[in-house]
Amino acid sequence: MFDVYITRAGKYLPNEPVSNDEMEGVLGMINDAASKARRIVLRNNGITSRYYAIDKEGNVTHNNAQLTHLAVEQLYDNNFTKKDVEVLSCGTSSPDNLFPSHASMVHGLMDNQSVELNSSSGVCCAGMNALKYGYMSIKSGNSKNAVCTGSERSSTWMLADKFNNEVINLKNLEEQPIIAFRKEFLRWMLSDGAGAFLLENKPRGDVSLKIEWMESFSYAHEHEACMYAGGDKLEDGSLRPWQDYPAEEWLKQSIFSVKQDVKLLDKYVLDLGSDSTKIALDKHGVDYRDVDHLLPHVSSNFFGSRLYDSLLARGIDIPTEKWFLNLSRVGNVGAASIYLMIEELMNSGRLKKGEKILLIVPESGRFTYSIAYLTVC
Template identity: 40%
Template sequence: MDAFITGVGSYLPGLPIGNDELDQFIGSTAGTSNRLRRRMLAANGIEKRHYALDRHGQTTMLNEELAEQAIRAALRNAGRSPVDVGILATGTSQGDLPVPGFASMVHGRLGGGPKQILSAGGVCCSGIAALQTVEDAVRLGRHRIGVAVGSELVSRTLRADRFGSDTGFDAEFLRWMLSDGAGAVVVEDRPRPGGLSLKVDWSHLVSHAHRFDVCMYAGVNASDQVRAGSTWQDQPTPAGADAEGMLNLRQDTSILNAIVAVGVEEYVSLVRAGRIDPAQIDHLLVHYSSEYFRPEIVRLMSEANLMIPEEKWFTNLQSRGNTGSASIYVMLEEAFNGGRFKPGDRILLMVPESGRFSVSFVHLTCVAVESPTAPPVYSDIETGDPRANSTAESATSPALFEDLALVWAEFEQLLTHVPIVRRIEGRNASMDDYRNLLLNLRQQVKEGARWITRAASNLTDEHTDLRAEFIEHAAEEQRDFRMLEDDFVAVGGDINDILGRQKNAGSEALSAYMFNQASRENPLDLLGAMYIIEGLGANKARRWVRLLREQLELSADQITFLEYHGEADEQHTEKMFEILRSPVVTTEVASAIIHTARVVARLYALQLEEIDRA
């Protein structure tokens, strides 16, 4: 099976920072002269970079937030949403926390339902390791859509207050080299119709650590001190290790130049193996940490008679800085979305890593698939975006479906904090939980048909067809509360309890909002409310039926309401998507739909939260 990059995104925090502004963000250490700093900056060739710091040196974002922003940009670029993603792989040098893995933290922030995840550690090549993981999963058919991301937030470790009076060149060297940013790609098993994609012909990552000592590291004061009892974790306290400078990133520049030779050596071996034909490469995107290394790369390639002409090279090191594992993604994003590639172009990515000398390559071919129709929407997970069965995007507002998917992802994240939902999903629900769920849903469900009918009555004559759809939907919903009552009694509840139950605070707020919106002229924004409520039935109810039956040994006649809505709401959502794709959804209407969907998502979550307070 093939693998295609269908979307590329990047995120660079804050405004670009010039070399003359660096002191304002990371300060100056006492151990380095201005002359030496100017020499290092001139050698690396970086003119602008980005830090997730303010001008007082305070951190403004987490690394996981950088990764999330890059992923969302890539998903938008591909016309996908977090719920479409089956596998998420991350690469970073240092996460925000030692434990858990970086991918877990990024997934927790991104949302989008359960996923396979992998956290690749290392330095620059960890981003390619993440890509390889996703590529392999797609090729093997384990997932149809995956995301790989490389992300770095190193600036907080570069601040002058993290260093003593004598920084040491091995640490000072990196202060003027590294910066923050993230980049991501969406990988699918088919190219994107109606646009460009990059077919992943092959990828290659190999370590030469058996040949070299550690070159870029943190956790010890010197590369030759990596032995039992000498690492930062062996010190009496982490604060003591930090005071000794053991947590600072360091570079053994005495062996650094070997990385160029190792990279070109691996390049030559791939040419000899027939995997690379230099004459056929249209674009070379090579990550090098400093312009200092470029002449040496050119020399070695030329001497091997395997030179790719420099006019085919592309880098944005000068304007984006060295962002480690994110660099190749940031580079690819600018080239891909900037129109640098055309169908048929062959692209070679090359990423050397000096951590302990690894090299990676990715060979891509730019492809275009002409199609007037949008790609099918599918999900690798059982509980996902309620548009999962819809096979077309909005004709009037393509962004509408993307925005709705983002709202749904936010709703899913809200539900993860609702106690009763956590117990159901965690297989810890009790019969009392189930009875309380029915007890609290009944009053709001009873009013559902009423607000839909009111909304229909406020649709003007230009929307007669839509009015008929609303009325039909209300007719189907008007007796649903009876099923809730029957289920409640079937599991030992007293009918008088459920008939006399007052709405909880969340239900009161939700009902009030729905009736208020339905009372307005042409309340088309309520399509957003239906998106959330019907989506909950279509995508959550079926799973909850299975989980509750397993946990509570419920019979079919004790869970009729959720069972019915798991099936009926899937049909309802199909009808709703037909409306959302129709010309009635103007840009203004689409904006109102998104707003109402977001409000209803929050109020519905509140309704469920209040079950534990009622």
Template identity: 55%
Template sequence: MSEAYITRIAKFLPNESVPNEEMEAYLGYINGKPSKSKSIVLRNNKIKGRYYAYTKEGIPTHTNAEMAALAIKGLFLENTDEIKNVDLLSSGTSSPDQIMPSHGVMIHGWLPETGSIEVVSPSGVCCAGMHALKYAYMSVKLEDKKMAVAVASERFSPSLRAEQFEDEVQQLIKLEQNPYVSFDKDFLRWMLSDGAGAFLVEGQPNKEGQSLKIEWIDGCSFANEEEACMYMGAYKQEDGTLKSFKDFSNEEILEKSIFSIKQDVKLLSEKIVKLGFTNLKNILINKGFDMNDVDYFLPHISSYFFESKIEDVLIENGIPVPKEKWFTNLATKGNVGAASIYMMVEELFNSNVLKKGEKILLAVPESSRFSYMFCLLTVC
């Protein structure tokens, strides 16, 4: 089989970085009042800037698919005609612009320069971008494709704006209940960001400049053991099962805020780090890889609150990573879901600090029902 290399990396971030003090100017005030959770969440996640694909007036500037396409075009800035040679588009997101058609083909629609190529759209949340990369990696490794593009993108912002919560708030006021949206929904507003990242995967490394050899990509899910933690378009029932939006009337969808992103914060804190990063030890053993050989550790974290938690679990399992080897750009880019890991790799790859032979370990936890993806790269 062929080897597979990431030969180019590009990103697209919409508009200007939004600092913490301007967030509600973009997101709006729920029930006309400042959020009570904002300062608490920002203090813990330590995010200083993020990107939104719309203006303060609420005018959209980009669709999810458009941002993904712009990131892909960024791979071919030096020779735009090369995009015609792409023979696979593999895309991941948790916030597509529509339920149907698939996100991948909508991206393809923004790329008329390409031919009638194969397009796939792995679904999921944060792991979706890694699943897209694995499909591209396997396709090149099997020599089925020669120039595969893996892309991950998110456009969370429309779901975070205050007007998306107003109808629910009015229902609560009528019932003389707390007019604030519950913490499990509100706190996500201060963490999520928009943007896209893209990798070009080929069977040969760059003749000039660096490439990243994909050594392996592996993952695991604990959905057989755990109930859903983060969900959208469903209602979590008392027994922990999810009831689909399809089984509610229009009135019930509004009343229960079915299409708001929700997260079980207590379950998140208890499970997200322990499950996946304990299992990482087994993956490393199976791959015959020693954690001491890692030069850069890139964990996707939604909040710096989890940084010390991950560190503790790695130490407990005898696979510690010194903090000087950690790399993340959460503070400046925000949590871009499936695209976050692409953003981190892009920034590190283009920083001119990598040396030939260095090992980069990627770690992507997904809280939706506790899935995890890990990947080892070698600088060449």
């Protein structure tokens, strides 16, 4: 078995940052009315700026594959070029197409040579699953390097015109033309961008991160879906997929919108994440006091202090001075978020050789968690 290192990290954030006051001008107003939910959601999530692959006139500037490719290009230099890539492993929850796969579409932009591909779906853990595929490929000796990515282009899912048909339908039914909170909530939470890592079997440069281990946990056997798209939830908690709806209902009910069951989120996301973290640390014999940097992917600053309390209740006391977050500056970029955090920390000048980094990535889709432990080299 071979050691695995993150030797380079790249990112791509499209266009200029969008402030809270500019969001609705870019995404548009539903039913030509200012959102009542926007200020409440923004006050709780603590995000002050984010990036959209849409310009401020509403024109689409990049698709997901292009965002990802631009992040991958940041990994190249004179010692590692696009012709050296052996494995390309890409994770996202918002691919441009149902198929071909996201990784295939990114590879199509690389203009290099035949490589091994992997596409990981899901929500926030899709990026970590892509990373684990590359990790295992190098660990096993199957390859000497892998490019792993996490990316999202959520903004086009959240444009007002995706919801206006539902508003018209509600008016025709003489009901209140107000989009349900579970659909509008994520309009003010999600943003666009991509991150990329180069994984190799030897360290390189001034800072490399050795991946000591990666663990994943799913609780779908215990809980119904919490965050979903391309379907709707029935009274029994099951999801009815978009294929089972008549085509005319797709727009009338905003079937393809991203939805969040905020009650389930609040009830389970923190405790299951803390349980998973404790199981992973105990399995590998890691003392939480050895952690120098904690990188938790939190979708909202609302969960920050509550995550600390949840970990503390399980005997894990990592002070917030050791936490590294960039949510307020770049927004919640789903599968790309952990990549963007690591890229920023790697290039911050703060890391010292021998330090330990703990990653905690939750996914509220149907409650999945990824935990990883890194050593600075």
